[in-house]
Amino acid sequence: MVTIAVNRGRPGGVRVKICGLTRPEHVRAAADAGAAYLGFVFFPKSPRNVSIAQARDLALEAPIGVAKVALLVDATDAEIGAILAEVPLDMLQLHGKESPARVAEIRARSGLPVMKAVGVAEAADLAAIPAYEAVADQILVDAKAPKDAVLPGGNGLSFDWRLIAGREWAKPWMLAGGLTPGNVAEAIRLTGAKQVDVSSGVERAPGEKDEALIRAFIAAVQPG
Numbered sequence: 001m002v003t004i005a006v007n008r009g010r011p012g013g014v015r016v017k018i019c020g021l022t023r024p025e026h027v028r029a030a031a032d033a034g035a036a037y038l039g040f041v042f043f044p045k046s047p048r049n050v051s052i053a054q055a056r057d058l059a060l061e062a063p064i065g066v067a068k069v070a071l072l073v074d075a076t077d078a079e080i081g082a083i084l085a086e087v088p089l090d091m092l093q094l095h096g097k098e099s100p101a102r103v104a105e106i107r108a109r110s111g112l113p114v115m116k117a118v119g120v121a122e123a124a125d126l127a128a129i130p131a132y133e134a135v136a137d138q139i140l141v142d143a144k145a146p147k148d149a150v151l152p153g154g155n156g157l158s159f160d161w162r163l164i165a166g167r168e169w170a171k172p173w174m175l176a177g178g179l180t181p182g183n184v185a186e187a188i189r190l191t192g193a194k195q196v197d198v199s200s201g202v203e204r205a206p207g208e209k210d211e212a213l214i215r216a217f218i219a220a221v222q223p224g
């Protein structure tokens with residue numbers, strides 16, 4: 001297993017990933033508030049899409065110990081290579097239709113830990129997880145995007161958290177999908193998640209992060 005340098009938050013506390021960052025002040029706000037992971041979206045159709053140069057500047061703002069994650073959607077080897085050549089990263093998040101074999105290939109070629117997103121709308125969707133656990137370092141248990149959605153994630157939609165209440169997987173996993181400062185404590189209570197990921201829920205408009213919402217989200221996860 002590849003390990004990553006995540007060293008944030010209280011020991012045993014729930015770790016937070018703030019995804020879809022596009023501005024240095026939001027990187028600093030998320031890191032200062034205690035985020036363990038910072039996500040940069042490489043998907044041109046997204047309002048959170050960043051160029052390689054932008055991502056490099058954002059990643060260089062992150063303090064040591066905060067994991068910098070590139071979110072990729074069915075990226076080619078050439079695309080991944082171009083990103084890795086410029087951006088100091090700690091992890092790749094695969095958010096497309098990558099097969100388990102492709103996940104293993106990307107992990108081997110990049111030398112980085114990979115987190116595979118699995119979309120959940122109903123109990124049957126959880127059956128996809130074991131095959132990805134075998135090849136990925138982490139699993140992102142996210143809401144499944146609607147069929148007609150432009151984005152395969154980051155839509156601010158939740159799934160029924162009761163579907164995974166009490167579930168345990170062999171690999172570390174993160175809960176995502178429609179989390180907000182107002183509902184994340186309940187989501188953690190119901191699911192037992194040790195890591196949570198948010199994008200839309202800390203935005204004032206699509207792609208526009210809000211520092212106060214970032215702080216409120218992390219405070220709701222890590223009270224006191």
Ligand SMILES: O=C(O)c1ccccc1NCC(=O)[C@H](O)[C@H](O)COP(=O)(O)O
Nearest residue numbers: 019046153154156176177178198199200
């Ligand atoms: O955020 C995007 O624009 C995006 C585009 C393409 C694939 C995935 C995308 N986002 C995923 C995430 O930001 C998170 O990992 C997660 O799905 C939470 O999203 P949200 O429901 O908005 O909190």
